[in-house]
Amino acid sequence: MNAKPYWFKIKRFIIQSCTILSLFFSSQICFAAGEKITFPKLDWSFSGITGTFDRASQQRGLQVYKEVCAGCHGMRLLAYRNLKAIGYNDDEIKAFASENSVNTLNDDGEVVEREARPSDKFVSPYPNEQAARVANGGAYPPDLSLIVKARSDGANYLHALLTGYVDAPDEQKIPDGMYYNKYYPGKLIGMPQPLYEDGVEYADGTKATADQMAKDVTAFLAWAAEPEMEDRKRLGISVILFLLVLTLLSYLAMKQIWAPIKNR
Amino acid sequence: MSKAKFKNPVVKWIDHRLPIFSFMDHELNHYPTPKNLNYFWNFGSLAGIALVTMIITGIVLSMNYTAHVDYAFDSVERIMRDVNHGWLIRYIHMNGASFFFIVVYIHIFRGLYYGSYKAPRELLWILGVLILLLMMATAFMGYVLPWGQMSFWGATVITNLFSAIPLVGESIVTWLWGGFSVDNSTLNRFFSLHFVLPFVIVGVVILHLVALHRFGSNNPIGIDVKGTQDTLPFNPYYTIKDLFGLGVFLTIFAAAVFFFPNFMGHPDNYIEANPMVTPAHIVPEWYFLPFYAILRAIPDKLGGVLFMFGSIAVLFVIPWLDRSSVRSSQFRPIFKIFFWILLADCVLLGYLGAMPAEGIYVILSRIATAYYFFHFLILFPLLPYIEKTKPLPISISEPVLSGSSPASAFAFREKK
Numbered sequence A: 001m002n003a004k005p006y007w008f009k010i011k012r013f014i015i016q017s018c019t020i021l022s023l024f025f026s027s028q029i030c031f032a033a034g035e036k037i038t039f040p041k042l043d044w045s046f047s048g049i050t051g052t053f054d055r056a057s058q059q060r061g062l063q064v065y066k067e068v069c070a071g072c073h074g075m076r077l078l079a080y081r082n083l084k085a086i087g088y089n090d091d092e093i094k095a096f097a098s099e100n101s102v103n104t105l106n107d108d109g110e111v112v113e114r115e116a117r118p119s120d121k122f123v124s125p126y127p128n129e130q131a132a133r134v135a136n137g138g139a140y141p142p143d144l145s146l147i148v149k150a151r152s153d154g155a156n157y158l159h160a161l162l163t164g165y166v167d168a169p170d171e172q173k174i175p176d177g178m179y180y181n182k183y184y185p186g187k188l189i190g191m192p193q194p195l196y197e198d199g200v201e202y203a204d205g206t207k208a209t210a211d212q213m214a215k216d217v218t219a220f221l222a223w224a225a226e227p228e229m230e231d232r233k234r235l236g237i238s239v240i241l242f243l244l245v246l247t248l249l250s251y252l253a254m255k256q257i258w259a260p261i262k263n264r
Numbered sequence B: 001m002s003k004a005k006f007k008n009p010v011v012k013w014i015d016h017r018l019p020i021f022s023f024m025d026h027e028l029n030h031y032p033t034p035k036n037l038n039y040f041w042n043f044g045s046l047a048g049i050a051l052v053t054m055i056i057t058g059i060v061l062s063m064n065y066t067a068h069v070d071y072a073f074d075s076v077e078r079i080m081r082d083v084n085h086g087w088l089i090r091y092i093h094m095n096g097a098s099f100f101f102i103v104v105y106i107h108i109f110r111g112l113y114y115g116s117y118k119a120p121r122e123l124l125w126i127l128g129v130l131i132l133l134l135m136m137a138t139a140f141m142g143y144v145l146p147w148g149q150m151s152f153w154g155a156t157v158i159t160n161l162f163s164a165i166p167l168v169g170e171s172i173v174t175w176l177w178g179g180f181s182v183d184n185s186t187l188n189r190f191f192s193l194h195f196v197l198p199f200v201i202v203g204v205v206i207l208h209l210v211a212l213h214r215f216g217s218n219n220p221i222g223i224d225v226k227g228t229q230d231t232l233p234f235n236p237y238y239t240i241k242d243l244f245g246l247g248v249f250l251t252i253f254a255a256a257v258f259f260f261p262n263f264m265g266h267p268d269n270y271i272e273a274n275p276m277v278t279p280a281h282i283v284p285e286w287y288f289l290p291f292y293a294i295l296r297a298i299p300d301k302l303g304g305v306l307f308m309f310g311s312i313a314v315l316f317v318i319p320w321l322d323r324s325s326v327r328s329s330q331f332r333p334i335f336k337i338f339f340w341i342l343l344a345d346c347v348l349l350g351y352l353g354a355m356p357a358e359g360i361y362v363i364l365s366r367i368a369t370a371y372y373f374f375h376f377l378i379l380f381p382l383l384p385y386i387e388k389t390k391p392l393p394i395s396i397s398e399p400v401l402s403g404s405s406p407a408s409a410f411a412f413r414e415k416k
Helices: A004-031 A055-069 A079-085 A090-098 A129-135 A154-162 A209-226 A231-263 B009-017 B020-029 B038-061 B073-079 B086-113 B122-144 B150-164 B169-177 B184-216 B234-259 B286-297 B299-319 B333-354 B359-388
Strands: A100-103 A111-115 B033-034 B229-234
Touching: A004 A231, A055 A079, A079 A090, A079 A209, A111 B234, A129 B150, A154 A209, A154 B333, A231 B086, A231 B234, B009 B020, B020 B234, B038 B184, B073 B086, B086 B122, B086 B234, B086 B286, B086 B333, B122 B150, B122 B184, B122 B299, B122 B359, B150 B169, B150 B184, B150 B299, B169 B184, B169 B359, B229 B234, B286 B299, B286 B333, B286 B359, B299 B359
Parallel strands: none
Antiparallel strands: A100 A111, B033 B229
């Protein structure tokens, strides 16, 4: 048998590496799929390697957050100034921030309230976890800043959860202060159904169905969890194109340098 | 040492007093390297580059990180949101850890396949296992720093392992924690050690390279270099080949960093650590899963800990467990089959480590663990008595023995 051609070695190397890598990754996937509940897979504008956020949907999502979620859920990692990234101007952000108040010290060292500024972080609805639990029958409404990244398949999960309130099967006992949600692990959730048709009135005239609101608020929260996503993907495409050219050139250089050795 | 000739008078002046340029010329330029190395020999230099990448990104991250239980999580999020390109630095560091392990695991299995651990490279191998051990300690402590749920609970589970040591176990755990639970003192010392251990790794890597350059690289047919006809100068032949390998590696790495940065992480680590809430499944990072499976396969806690550390410890002694004088699997037909079984066994252990410790998974874990130790402790010493190895070629550049050509698949033979 003769020495196998060079391209064959490359092909085999790639196949072997891919096999090894995919074996590693498949264990990850299996473990991510530990939950038995499956939820609908939606076609998000921000999925895929070129996906971007839908500004209109994000802005509607902010409205849903403000009018529905913010009563119980904070977003402490977001600053009001960050809203510039979803298409608001300075005045709008200033006005939005000033609806909230934060504690500060005055010149005499006393704690006083002042209007929130764009540089402030989103003001949480409760001063601390204990207060939040007391106000919600013992359940703690989690902060939503990272919720899409903090759940497996976060965007689909969130949309499913928000639209997953159905009538409980007869054999299911619902304790006081709990609600039945077919997508929540364990099915019993402390959060009452938050989204009802026309629960908000969209400024842009979009029909506010529960499903639409769930999609919009998810789009907003997906951005909140990964505000760098659009920059990241854009930069990624340039970097990978650069690397492909570099790799190709180094491959050709390698072929040339090795040619006398291989063909001697 | 071939006397290098430098034209630049400054270089000449310095080199006469401090022969650093002669050294580099000798070790990086003329360094004789077997001419038949395949792409699996790229992973050593890739591991070195991964280490340097981790150190550089890590230093930048440490400038923006706060090692305190109340601020650690938020300081990481500040890096992600407010530090210029902080997300890029952190995602490179986070995914870099995974890719470092991928590269090093391939590097290790390459060594196992081609018998690179055998005489005279035993110390080279042992230093490599030491690097793996240091990497694992560093990675484990690094994963604690973002202070997410998996950080906290992973740290709790792993440090608690030491409580299995008889008599002094509990005291050791308290000593490791610097208190009576994983808390601020633990986070502080983990940050300190996570910062310093990579430089210890650099030190061991230098020793690893010194040991490597003593006899040079092993090669796919595993026979010693017989003379200059078997070797090529490292530069330009292997510098360009390493550059090409680096290009492929960086392309895959960049795809992960830019498009799937959280694929290899766990969502729970984006929830801030909460000692009052235990996650449903506590799983370590993927690169620890095989060892985690071994730990849980043993019904006894101390036994599990011993077997887990034993699975690394056994690697230190395999140069003496493998009694065969033939290095490369190319000429060891039975050994080769068992090599692939071992690889499959390790992947299976990784899978089992991610599964809940119940039912069939426990039984499979025990079988896979048993095989792991069987492979090194029983198969390695006994196989040479059973196995009939194929005839070895005379040298790397000579045509192989008539009748069979086992080396032809790998060796770059002279065509004429």
